[in-house]
Structures are given as C-alpha cells and as structure tokens.
Amino acid sequence: MKNTFFNLISVIPFAFVISLVVVALIVNGGCSPENEQNSVETLLDSAITEPDLQEHIQTLASDEFEGRMPFTEGEKKTIQYLENAFKTTGLEPGNGDSYFQAVPLVEIEAMPAETMTIEGSDESVELDYREDFVALTRRVTDRVEINNSELVFCGFGIVAPEYDWNDYEGVDMTGKTAVVLVNDPGFGTSDSTFFKGNTMTYYGRWTYKYEEAARQGAEGVVIIHNTAPAGYAWNVVQSSWTGKALYLKSEDGNQSRCAFEGWISQQSARQLMEMATIENYLGQARKPGFQPIPMEMAVNLTMDVAYQEATSQNVIAKRTGSERSDEYVIYSAHWDHLGIGKPINGDSIYNGALDNATGTAVLLEVANAFSQLEKVPKRTVLFLAVTAEEQGLLGSAYYAENPIYPVNKTVANINMDGIHFRGPMKDLTIVGYGQSELDEYAETVAKEQGRYIMPDPNAEKGYFFRSDHFSFAKVGIPALYASGEYEQAEQGVEWTRAKMDEWTQRDYHQPSDEYIEGEWNLAGMVQDAQLLFKVGYQISNEETFPEWKPGSEFKAIREQSLSDN
Template sequence: MKKAFFDSGCHLFFILGTPLILFTLVIIVGCRSESEENSVDAPLDRAITEPGLQKHIQTLASDEFEGRMPFTEGEKKTIQYLENAFNTIGLEPGNGDSYFQAVPLVEIAAVPEETMVVEGAGETVELNYREDFVALTRRVTDRVEVGNSELVFCGFGIVAPEYNWNDYKGIDMTGKTAVVLVNDPGFGTSDSALFKGNTMTYYGRWTYKYEEAARQGAEGVIIIHNTAPAGYAWNVVQSSWTGNALYLRSENGNQSRCAFEGWVSQQSARQLLELANIENYLGQARTPGFRPIPMGLAINLKLNVTYKEATSQNVVAKRTGSERPNEYIIYSAHWDHLGVGKPINGDSIYNGALDNASGTAVLLEVANAFSQLEKAPDRTVVFLAVTAEEQGLLGSAYYAENPIYPVNQTVANINMDGIHFRGSMKDLTIVGYGQSELDDYAEAVAREQDRYVIPDPNAEKGYFFRSDHFSFAKVGIPALYASGEYEQAEQGVEWTQAKMEEWTQRDYHQPSDEYNESEWNLAGMVQDAHLLFKVGYRISNEETFPRWKEGSEFKAIREESLSSP
C-alpha cells in the first residue's frame, strides 16, 4: 500500500516493505525543494484575498444575475463574467480556442393538476400539489396521463447484488408506480454492516431510485420524504422539484424514463400505507429478503408539459503544464442556481450566494493564484465552471461523458461547492473521507495550517453524491471535496453546528441565500482556497497519480481506465 508523506512541501513517497535503496530513489524523483514550494506563498497571498472573494460573490449573487438559472439572462451574464475573469487573469481558453463547452439540455415545465387522486380500499384520497406531493417528468412530450396505476411499496427501491438485495424481486412493474423510501436500509440502525450503516451509498440517492424504477419498467416512482434520511426538509423538495427543470438531451426524448418521478410528504405517505394495511413499513423494508408489497391502491395523475431544447455552457480555462502538459488536474465549481421562482417573504430571486457563488469565487481566486506563478506547473491545470448542477449535476455529467481532456490522463478533480463564511476554521471536513489518496494531500496541507481533518459527520446525507466531484468519480477520476465547516476557531463546535443547521433550515435553496456583508466573514474561505490551491499545486508537480483506496467502489473503474490505450 502506497502512502504519501509531506515535509515542508517536499513530496516523499515510499512503498512499505520495499528495500531502502528503492525508498531513496523515490524520494529523489518525487521531492521538490522547500524553497521552490515556499516561492508560491507570496503570489498566493496576493492572488487569494477576502476582497477578491467578496467582489465575485457580491456580483454573482446580485439580483442583476437573477439567480443564475441556465437558459436565462442570468446565464448570459454569468458565463460572460466568468469568461472575462479567466481572460483578465491571463488563462488560456480551455476548449481549443474557446472558453466554453456547449451542454445540450432540454428544459421541461411539467405542471400537475392541483390534486393527485388515489383510489382503493373503498376510499378516495386527494393529495394536493406542493403541500402533499410534487411530480415531474423527464419525457419530452406535451402531456403525461397516468390512470389507475397500481401502487406498489418497493421498500428502498434498491437492486444491489453485492449486498444480496433486490427490492423488486418477483414483480413485473409494467404499468405500476413504485413507492420507495429515501436513503439506505442501514440508515438509523446500529448495524454498520447493513449496507454502510449511516453512511449513504449511491443506492440511497434519489437519482438512483428514479433510475432503478425506470430500469424495472415502472410507469411512475414516488419517494417518501423524511427529513433526517433525506438531509433536507420538505420546503427544499417544494422549491427544487417544482417549476422548470433541466435534463441532458437524449436521442429517444427520455422515453426510457418513468412517465413521472415525484415525492410525497411523510404524513401523506403514512396515510396511504395505513389505508393499504402495511404496518411497520420501515422495519419490513430493512429486512433482508424483503419482497415488494402491492398496496391495493391506484393512482391517477395528469401533467401538462411544455419543453424547449437549448444549449447551456460549461466555462473552462487552463494553464498549460511546462513538463507534462498532457496530464491534467481539474478544479470544478458549479456556477448555476435556481433563478427566479415562487416568492417567499416578497423575494422571488434565488440568489445562491453560498450555493454556489462562494465555490465559483474560490475557483476564480485559485485560478488567479495559478496564473501568477512565475513558472507554470509541470502538469496542466484546468478550471471548469459547470452548468446545471442544481438540476442533477448535468454540466459535470456531460463533461465526464464528453471530456475535453482524456479521462485516463486526468490526474484528479478538486471540487468547490458551498464554501462557508463563518470565519477561520479549525477543521477540514472531507466528504467521502477514505475514498482516495487525495485525503493524504489534504491532511498534509491542513496540518501546515494547524487544522485537523475529520470525515463528513453527516455522511448519512450522501453529500459525496450531491456535487460535481461525483461525476468525475463515476468515470474513475479521484476527486476531493473538502472545506472547513465543523469548528469555528473562536466560537467552537456547538456554535458552528447551530449556525450550519440554522442556515440549512432557513436559507438552503431559498431566496434568503444572499450575501450579507455584516454576517459573512470570509477568513475561512481564504483558508480553504489556500489549502485547495496547495493540494492542486503539489499534485501538478508530481509524476505519480493519486489512487482510490481499497474498498472504494471507484477503484476498479479507474484501474480499467488507466489500462486502456
């Protein structure tokens, strides 16, 4: 097992159990002088500053940018701002002679009738749109009508051979609607061997559950909302799964997807499950060998659909490497947010200051730091601002499926999303800790900043699958997603966690996610930007490729990719 160690910026690698002479040789190859790395500190301090971050955040999160929704005037202003910023700091276009990568999308507005009718057991239940349920369709069509579709309780909606788990075993879902639970069977149990216990796997994500229901041939799929295992309250579902939605274009107009995909509130779901005489539904769903349960109820739902096909843009720039220009480190952040939506307290602009003007600002400041280096790094460093993250990681997914730079020559991804504003932090929280050797690089720099590293304390919420680094991981590229968010240096853990929870409940995906100069302290954002720069800088000057660790579900994908011509 290879492990990386750092001492004053000198990259020392050894293989346990190897002869001393080999150890010495590897030191000679991998080491960079202390003075060489320290030479970046001055431009780093000049390039990444609180005023610089503040300027970018204030601009991108201003009402003028209209919430940065793709296909709107907000997108035009945003991508022009990013192009100008990259050009001004002297970075090259990242896609040939262009700063843009076109991302073909379809925008679908699917509006359900005000009630969804459920009939059976001698009763009729009417569920109200937004209050009790939400529903969308990915199909490019004018109208969706679901009539008398049998509801089937399908547990967690998971088919996972490696866990010997099949929630659809023995049932033909044609013409039926799956009702499934959010997260994994292990969540909320004391059994760490049941899936991954409280740590969410990809099987727990709503995206997977929609995909699997379609693979099973279901007509529809409804996820039962529950705040704790979902990681967000019902108001987030209301704002994120209503109105216009974006999807990547497909040749068949997404006809292979379910006719509709939706959520139902926990209270309404309990009403339906009681009507179906299904008791202890959570306990049953957690039991190995669970079989789907027909509910004896049928759903009737209509959606009026309008759509348009258009193209959004990823924005990409680079600094070409001086020694190995055909090897790449990619920094990423999503530039988009939710645009203009339902007014809340008289405000209809979902500005997305933290989510993700903050990460985009850090991307620009890190890019500025690389541009000011007197000597280009050995490897090429790429800066990728992606579109449509809020619609399902679409911009990064498109890039991963249509890479500008070969996947097997891409060394690592460093992603920035939601960099907090609570001041200097003692911690560095790594989402997906234990997945790859990038953790070791981050820990080394964190120690230099007198910070400690912790795994994501909310691993049950599946944050590893909820930002753009996951698109890179899915194709095998080691990815780092880390920032300080656990312990503010002066206020401590309890205060910090209370503030984080307050923001999540009040501001996440709401118009109130705005920049507030009196509340925002950007010292920790600078701290994180410096750390992420140094991680990328060190990797950009090495010859080795960071690897996925044993037990990572992405290790085999990477090994296959690297073995390909």
Template sequence: MKQNLLLFSIGIWLFSCQPGAETGSTQISEESIKTHIEVLSSDDFQGRKPFTEGEIKTVNYLVDRFKQYGLEPGNGDSYIQEVPLVELTAMPSETMTIEGNGQKVELKVLEDFVAYTEKVVEKTSLNSSELVFAGYGVVAPEYNWNDYEGLDVKGKTVVVLVNDPGFASGDSTFFKGETMTYYGRWTYKYEEAARQGAAGCLIIHETVPAGYGWSVVRNSWSGASLYLDQTGGSYQPDVLGWITRDAAIKIFEASKVDMKNYAVKSRSEDFNALSLGLSASVTVSNEINRDKSQNVIAKIAGSEAPEEYVIYSAHWDHLGIGQEIDGDSIYNGAHDNASGIATMLGIAEAIANMEKPKRTVVFLAVTAEEQGLLGSKHYAQNPVYRPAKSVANINMDGITAWGPMKDLTVVGYGQSELEDIAEDIAKGQGRYIIPDPEPGKGYFFRSDHFQFAKVGIPALYASGGYEHMTKGVDYVDSLNKVYLTSQYHRPQDEYNPETWTFDGMKLDGELLMEVGMRVANSAEWPTWKEGSEFKSIRENSMK
C-alpha cells in the first residue's frame, strides 16, 4: 500500500487534538461479548429470523440490555422502530419470449433468466416491451458519464451490464478501476432504470464482474423474499431480472444491431445506448404476505450538542431454521452477526460508564439485513434522527473470533475521513490499516452502512481480518477459507467454546468505540473524500 494514501488531513488532526476526545481507561468486557454471543447464537433463538419466535426473543434481549446499561429509548419513548415488510413469492412464467426482425428466442426460467418484482401486486408483466441496450445503465455526473443521455426508455425494458465501466478497463483512474463503485451494484441499476421511467430492467450476468456465479442469482431471486412494504411506490420498474451471458448473446444475435465486443464498446466515452429492434414478454405472479419486523434503537444523550448524532449499527437478524445440512437446520449466525451485535452491546455498556459524550451516541440494531439491508433501508427512508444532523455511522458486521489482528481492514477504503481517525487509533494499538483486498466484489455496498451512505452520512465499516498478531497471514487465510466454504450462511456458523476467543473482538470494539467518541466529543464533521459517490449527496443535504 502506498504511504501517500495514509496521509492525514488537517480536519483529522483537529479531531485527534480535541480536548476530551480520548475515551480514558474504560474498557469493553470480553466476558460480556462472550455472553451476548452465547445467548444470541444459541438454538433457543432459532437463527433470529424476522417474523419468528427468534425475533421476539432477540428484540426483548436487546431492549433488556439497553435498559440494564441505562440507555434511553432511541425512538421517542420507545426502543422500537417498526419496519413494515412484505413477503413476495415470485412465480415468473416458464419462458421469456424475445421477438423481432422475424426472430423468436425463448428463454427458460432459472436456466436462462430470473424475473421478479418488488411491487406489491398480484401480477405484473412485460408485454412486447421494446428492448434497449443501455451499456452499464449508469448516470454518474462526477465521472461525466450518462448511459441514458438523449434516450427515452419510458415504458421500455433496458438491458444493462453488471458492475461499472471501470471494471476490466485496465485504467485505475477510470471510475475506480477494479474497485466497484456504487454504480456497479445491481440495486443501483434497477433504481436508475426506474428514474428513467423503464418498465423493466434486465442485468446481464457474468461471474467475474459480478463476483458470484449464476447459481447465486438463480437461488437468490427465486421463491419467497422479503421487501419493504412500499405499496404504490415508483422506486423500481415493473419487472426486474437477470439473464445469463449466453442468453444475452442469443438476444444480440437476433438483433440487427452489431453487438460484437459490446462490453468494450460500453466502456467507450462515445458509447450511445440503442434499441435492439426486439421486444420482450414475461409475466410475474406474486403470493403476498405482510408483517412487521423491528429495529431496536437506544441512545446516550449528548451533554453539549444533543441534536447531533453518532450512530453505531449492526444487524441482529440471520436466516432462521432452514434446509438441513449435516444434521443441523438452525442457522445460528454466530459470526454473522451475533459477533457484531455483541460488540456493539459491549461498546454501549462501556460508553454508558463514561462521562457523557458531547454529541448524542445512538445504537441501532437493524432487522432484515440478510434480505437486502431492509431494516437500515427503512431507517434511512424514515430516519429517527435527521441525516443532516447525523455526523457519522460506524457499522459492525462479522467481527473475527480468531484472536487479535495486526491489521484493520477498511471496506470501501478511500471513501471518508473516518478511516483516517481509525488509522490513528490503530497505530496506537500497534496495528496498521489496509484496504479491502477484494474491492471488485463491492463489499462496501453489501452491509448496512451503505444505506447511511446513500443518504450522505459518512460511514465506516472496518475490522481486523487479514493478519493475526502472532500467527500471521496464512493462519487467518486458512480460517477464512474454512468459514466461507463450510460455515457462511450455513447451520455451521455456530459459537465454538473451544476455538473462539474474544480478545480480538475487544480490540476491534475498543478501536471503533474510540472512533465514535472522538467524533462525539469534537466540533468537527468528518466528510466524504474527493471522488466518493456520496460526497455530493452529503453536501446537498447540508444546504
């Protein structure tokens, strides 16, 4: 890592020099973290899935702990923010028909495409909807890029590429090169298509730029899924979907338009979106079930600027009881994310025993992260605390239980000044800071801090996970591989009293606590860095 990337701004120097910025000798309790994880990841909590007995037990446990620590309710006189959710079981037609130019292409569901809708309707469809190829489907003013310029797609279906124009360009200064930007996320592409008035949006899947294979798409976007209950909203097109690369080639071959090297052409600054001279037809039917889940919110009111907020977040939910694997069907979610919730509770307990911070510190345990960051999305759309008065977000999702780490890995490195504060504190712990080693997979956009970023709030998502203090890089790499291949999103993500340790969680927790307390006790506001997709959002929200 180049040293010049690690220079501090004057603003960060001011943070570290603010009187009262240090947290003092108060420490996080390893025993408390251990107890929280043992309880939350126990079989008794049934995998903490929304709408189950596991949710009731989890929410009650969190509220009881916040009360025990002396924290105030965070939503008026309540610790609860209700999150209206709807479960949609999508049943697309067996085929998607592509017609035009005397050609007819029949795509098979799951094999060639998936289709669904987030609109709460019993049935929606594309009926001979004109297909328009819109490159990457990106409108990015800061990069002087607009794939929709001069294009009218109202009522039409756009076909777009996964990831963003910088990926595989060979140019690290084009967008962010191999590092995925917000514009590369599939969620953004659907949202932009809706803003453009499109009736449908189909994303062309390719394994390398997506970061996952077609099986993930097929399994994730079929069957029952939870969404925010936003009846009548225009936030998404009528039909959303993915198509395989082979299906896209079939479509392009049926078109009269020359689509050779379409990905390369789409990265050109003189690229122009174009109609394919084809139309698509597909129907999606839904089974609809509504219910409400719960975010849990508590606060420690600030002594001098109580109307300014530092928000800690972590998701409490996991996958519940599901398919049996190796004789176990309870998806306990010990690492994902009992570890993050336990660390946040440890921070809350420690700060509650300190002198009151100058700014208000908020602790937000959100629901339905595993279903698409829904609890944090609902909070961002219905904020208890105004985004313009929310100074920072610090998110915890998956804190390593393998001991203290020499590194602090920052997901979304280069985004905000919060990472500079974190680096200063890490140095004091004898640690170093590194960027996420797989930036092309877009992990910055795959946890709850992203919803805060989308409304402009500077967000930090960081923890140790690369080099063990004494056992090195290879030791951690071997454990990571085991976790990803045999434990992640499986019943085997369980607390193991023989192998789990809590000194690393304590170390990360105290670092993140110190970041929050420096911000809470300062008059300064951390900002997004130049080149961040969220800088202009923040600036506009502060006007």
C-alpha cells in the first residue's frame, strides 16, 4: 500500500501539488479565529443597526399597541409582531412547532377589612388598613379568615445555609404568623463580609421572605417596613400592595402560599414590640444564632377576594446548535408594559418605550444577528420574550418553573431590560456584579469596545432581583444583566446621572415613556446589543459552563442542578 501511494504521488504534476497546498492554506486561514472574529464584526455592522432598533421601538411603543398589557388587544398585536419578526429572520419555533408558551395567570383583588386586630394577654390594638398595614393573598378563594394566629418574631425571615443562618430554627410555624424585618442583616453594618454588607442579597428581597414563610408552613407573614433598607417609602407600599394584581396560577390554586402576605408600618411594629416586651429587636435579629421569639399575641384578619383566570403568552424562537444542540443559551426580554390607565396630561396610554420596547428591540436584533451567522453556533441559542414582568416577573418565573428546555442543560441567561438611549457610553454597568463568571465575559467584550466595567452603584436597592434574569438565577442558571448607563462618552458622569434621574422622576411607568424622535440617540443601544451578542456567541461555542462565584446565594442551587446531569 505504501509503495502504491508513493507511486501515485510521483505521477502527479508538481504544479498541481503546489495548488493544493495553497488552497489548503487559504481554507485554513479562512477558519482562523482572527478571520472568524472579523467575519462576526462585519456581520454585526449590518445585522444590528440604529434604524432597525428604531423601527422596532417605534412600533412596539406606538399608541396602536396600547401599552402592551397582558390580556388586551395590545398583547395580541405584540405577540403577533414578535412571531412575525422571528419568522422573518428564519428562526425556528422554540416550543415544538409553536412560537408561544401559554402562561396561566390569575388576577386577584384582595379586600381586607378596615382593621386588623392584634390581641395580647393584657391588651389589644387595632391597626388601620393602608395607614398601618396592607395585606393580600395569592390564594384562589372567595374569602380568607385569620383567627387567633400566633405572632412570632422571626428576625429577617431568612434560612441561608451558606451563611449558617436560620431565623426559623426550632419553631413550628404551622398556623402562626411570621413577623420579619425588611432587607437582610448586613444592611447598615458597613461590613461587606456580613452577608454582603449594604449590597442586598436574595434573602433581603420581600419576595423571598413571603416564599420562605410559606415553606415554613406559616399561615401568614408580615414585613416590618423601614424606608432606608426597603429603598422606598410607606406610600409605595400603600400603592403597590393594594388593588388588583396578577399572579401565576398553580395546580393547587396557590394554596401552598401563606393565607395572607402583608406589611406593617415601622410605627406599628414598634408598638407591637413594646406590647411583646421585645427590646432592640433589630439588634437581636442581627446576632448570629438568633432564635425566633414568640410574641404572646395573635392576629385576626378577614379578606374578601375576587378573582378571574386568564392566559398570557411568552414568545420563544431558537437557532439549533450544530454540535451540542442539547445545551442552551437564553436571551430574554419582557414585551409587556402597563396598558391603558389613569390619564396624565390627557394621555392614558402607558407606551413603555424605554421599559421595555428597548430590550425587546435588542432581543430581536440579537436574534437577527444569530440567524445570519454562516457558521452555526455549537450550542442552541434561545430568544425568549416574556409576559407580565411588570406584575412580578411572572412570564419568566413560569418559564423557569416549567422550562421547555432542561434547566441543568441551560448554560446562561442574558437579559435585556431598559436599554438607555443617551448615545455612546464609556461604561458597562453590571447589575449583580460579583455574582457569576459572566462578569468576565462581559468585561472582555467591553474592553474591545473601549469601555470599562461599572458595578451597580445602587446595589443596596436589590435591582438584581427586579428583572427577569432573576427568575433564571433562582433555579441556578447564571444570568447577566448589563447595559451602559453611568457615563455618556461625550457628556460625562454628572450629565448622565442628571438625565437618568430626570427620566426616572418624569417618565418611569408614566404615559410620557414614549419614543421621541430627535431626542433619542441609539448609538449606545447598538453598543450594548453587539456586546451582548458577542457574550452569548462565545458561550454558545464553548464546552464549559459559566459558574456562580463563591459566596453567591445561587451557587449551591446550580451545583445541585448540574449534579443531576
């Protein structure tokens, strides 16, 4: 065989051999990392553009889309627009042969009695609804009655094994009501090694406290309000925890949740602590080894409840991977806003241009870029536009709890919410900086763009837990939430902060959140979209899984999930 091979070579013209070598060199050069990077850069210049972003934003934030509220004509128009956009790019349906995932929701209006009575052995007190307390229920029922439910002061209401912390240690909460503090023990201590100091952890979020009380079997749970650690005043509690609200509907009609969830004012809490003779309750709750304290009093409360069930839609598309198609990278953005509401200055349509037509537009443009790649990513890339974020991250929570693709095969989530329009930015602000290795992915691309990384300057407000990436983090999937918002390239930090503050005070969740031609500069949005594309593109072609960093409250969840692979 060897002799036959060399005999064949001897009769091939030398010039032809040289030609084969040249062709091989050209092909190999074409597949080099440098050439591949140049190809991606060229693609991004045409696939993610200001005119295309502008068109998506103007359409989604137009009056025709009626503020994109779930269950309205605005939803129908929005999800049809998204489906058509995905089809136009050639992306496959993400849920079997459908681009939709039905999200069962229930709208509940809890109507508490005007007073909540607290009875002790020697005295009792009546707290006034809205003035002293607010309460609601997630249970699908006509009425809630709380009779003589024993109050237990449970510190911060936290069970955190990684901090060796259990505020429910040794107490059976069945039929009882937990009284807990807002935020977590580290806030206000200036000790970054105690939990995370002033940076809020997952355990400080009010949603966690309600969930943990339910896991403990409590009948009710009330959070003691305090403006500084909460990040908002009592009037925000009064407006946000009253009236109608949407929730995910579970098979048991949410009966596994506490019968009631609520807040009490700080003044009312002090009164109750005095009645219970509990001194320095904040100081006690901060001490390691804190034990829950029975308050020797009970709560009585009734609530009439009205509810109706309905279904909204997540929209999902995919590009199937070439080698590891059973591993997934998810891009997400919420398509919904607040719909038609109270008129302000004669305008009743809450258009939601920044919040979140921008993120949705970036999602569509990133999807467009992936669809045009000549070299298919090795992993499958998903594009998920979720519903009901404004009602409590419900669409993303439903996906995380009912995943179309396995959680332990989902490599990372990249979320886009509120991408600003102030022009090119020097920074990339990462909300939740220090949580996962995705920080380093983002930093590498940011440096390529001549930008620097900025940790969230308002980490104490818990923004990491207030957009859809958090739903993925809760089930262990590393998540990135980042955009330029700290330093405009030409105007600087102070100008940028002033503009951001102005928008927040004037336009946040107002009809005035509209696209204004001539005022919006989308150059920074293009930067962010291209950066987020590159981060996902790199991850989609790797073999490793990005990890949570030591100290992250989501690390153990992920490790347990991956052990099931």
